[in-house]
Amino acid sequence: MxxxxxxxxxxxxxxxxxxxxxxxxxxxxxxxxxxxxxxxxxxxxxxxxxxxxxxxxxxxxxxxxxxxxxxxxxxxxxxxxxxxxxxxxxxxxxxxxxxxxxxxxxxxxxELFTSGNLRQYRNMHKHLDLKAVKRMAKQILKGLQYLHSMSPSVTHGDLRCDKIYVNGHSGEIKIGDLGLATLLPYRWEEHEGHKGAFDTSVDVFAFGLCMLELITLKQLDPQHCSDWPQLLQEVPDEEARAFIGKCLGPLDQRPTAEQLLADPFFAVRRDAKLSGLEPDGNGSARSLAPLEQESGQGPKMRRTDDALGGPGVEPEVGAGEASIAVGRLKGEDYEFVFSAKTVDGKLHFQLTMLGVTKPGEENQLKRDIEFVFDPETDTADSLAGELSQQFNLSPTDTEICAAALKEYLAKELGNDAND
CATH class of the missing domain: 3.30.200.20 (Phosphorylase Kinase; domain 1)
Structure with a gap:
């Protein structure tokens, strides 16, 4: 492709x-x-x-x-x-x-991606938190896992940051430039280490270089990179350095994309930041698997507060779980009603979307969606983008949903960080 x-x-x-x-x-x-x-x-x-x-x-x-x-x-x-x-x-x-x-x-x-490739996007947004790098990395690995698990397996063979594309609005990451196996020998003709047959381990090595480029901002291509061991030592975060080292390690010790997705590097860490860099606020899309129910009728609810975390009914929570107040915000076509609880550092949300009734309408559309929000890998923008795509939300409702979540998350996660 x-x-x-x-x-x-x-x-x-x-x-x-x-x-x-x-x-x-x-x-x-x-x-x-x-x-x-x-x-x-x-x-x-x-x-x-x-x-x-x-x-x-x-x-x-x-x-x-x-x-x-x-x-x-x-x-x-x-x-x-x-x-x-x-x-x-x-x-x-x-x-x-x-x-x-x-x-x-x-x-x-x-597809046409208007935000450009990952190299361009990273150079444009130089202030990037390690959490954002993780979100990007997981999406790339999921794409590689899909390719490598096919029968027969598909090897990209030329994975680089300028072959990976970004949707800047949602942070969605997609791998491109596949299906050029016949042309690849031209690309690698002067590179002794990649002459001959390609296999999936080549993609894992190239992924490691992509990670190194995202963190160090040094342009790296597999066929023109001999100084990566020195650059690896410049990675400020110890766990990130160890993770990238696995990808760039000896062939017989190199993990698969599936094994990398299960690596402890992706475990929740609230203190993980790139030294000297601040978050740029860009998130990523993830696979939203809502448990959705729709009904033609529902209770006609009026707007109470315009920010999440306002007064409301507390959800039922079990022992050891921190409860979070119900939030409600009225948009253009929907009224968004959030409730959540925290379990093991992740937010377990229930979102009810109530259709805003127009004069003369008697029935009210109701959608109930349950999902887990991981502060380390998800963002308000990515969630709102997925909801928008799945339920065809208007631009106004998408922005309202994202803004409400951002305000709420800033309040709750900010308090957590200061405890």
């Missing part, structure tokens, strides 16, 4: 047809003329799905610029088409791929 493109511009309904350079064979996607990104193997353009109405990335791999024979171009196309079969929240979604024999190129249409 080729990279997702990056762009800050938005498609306008009034864009003239003269800006359209190409339409796919089925007439669903329109490619614009100006490229938004360029790599060694391909050029990325912004495109538009006219049937659904969303921006996408249109990548082109050309035979002439890559010095590919017709047979090699067929092989690359076959590699890239494997991306159509991949389906994971931390892998770039591939929508369509086809070979254009007349023009000697391959076309691939994928």
């Amino acid at each position: 080729a990279d997702a493109g990056t762009s800050t511009g938005q498609h306008n309904a009034g864009d003239g047809d003269d800006e359209i350079a190409e339409v796919d064979p089925e007439g669903s996607y329109c490619r614009y003329k100006e490229p938004v990104g360029k790599g060694r193997f391909k050029t990325v353009f912004k495109a538009f799905n006219s049937q659904i109405g969303i921006d996408v990335a249109w990548s082109k791999v050309r035979a002439d610029s890559n010095h590919l024979s017709e047979e090699q171009l067929h092989s690359v196309a076959k590699d890239m088409m494997t991306g159509l079969e991949l389906d994971h929240p931390n892998i770039i979604k591939c929508f369509r791929c086809w070979e254009d024999q007349e023009h000697g190129c391959i076309n691939l249409i994928t």
Whole structure:
């Protein structure tokens, strides 16, 4: 799968047809003329799905610029088409791929990530807490675990921070630029350590370098990095240094992506910060698995307080569990009612979303969702983003939900930290 493109511009309904350079064979996607990104193997353009109405990335791999024979171009196309079969929240979604024999190129249409790749994003946000790095790392590892667990296993082979993409609004992380196995020897042709067959341990080593880059802000690529042992010693956090060391260790001792996800490095630590750096407030999306119930009717509840943590009914909690007051905030389409309890440092929330009734409406939509919020790996923005996507919340309700949670978490977690 080729990279997702990056762009800050938005498609306008009034864009003239003269800006359209190409339409796919089925007439669903329109490619614009100006490229938004360029790599060694391909050029990325912004495109538009006219049937659904969303921006996408249109990548082109050309035979002439890559010095590919017709047979090699067929092989690359076959590699890239494997991306159509991949389906994971931390892998770039591939929508369509086809070979254009007349023009000697391959076309691939994928998701468009407007916040750019992880390298660009990290350089833009230099004040980053270790908790944020952990959130990014877990998402990358989940993507690698998915690829490596396939039969046969899929090895990325060229994992770098500029091959990993970010949704800045939610902190969602996705791995891109898969399916280029035929082209990889060109990338690694001068690197003795990676000649020959690739296996999943190569991805784990490359992941370790990505972690090292996120913490040290030193650009690292697997094929151009010989000083990583010295850089590793510059990592201020002892546990982070040990975790990265496992990834970069000898081949026969290198853990798998699945083993790394279970590493103690991801255990809850309230004092884990990168030395001299402060949080930038950017979170990450996680897999929300709500226990949801819907009903057409429910009690008509009026707004009481505009901030979480206000007066309300205390939830039932067991021995040794700290209770947290019910919070309620009225949005545009929903009234959000939160209650929670803390267990082992994690917040166990119950969220009730009550549809705001309009004049003349008798029934009130009610949704009950239960979830665990881990302060070390989750954020208010990531949660609100997931709720927005899952329940099609309006931008206003999404912002209200996130703002309420931020205010609440600042109050409760701030008190914890000062105890």
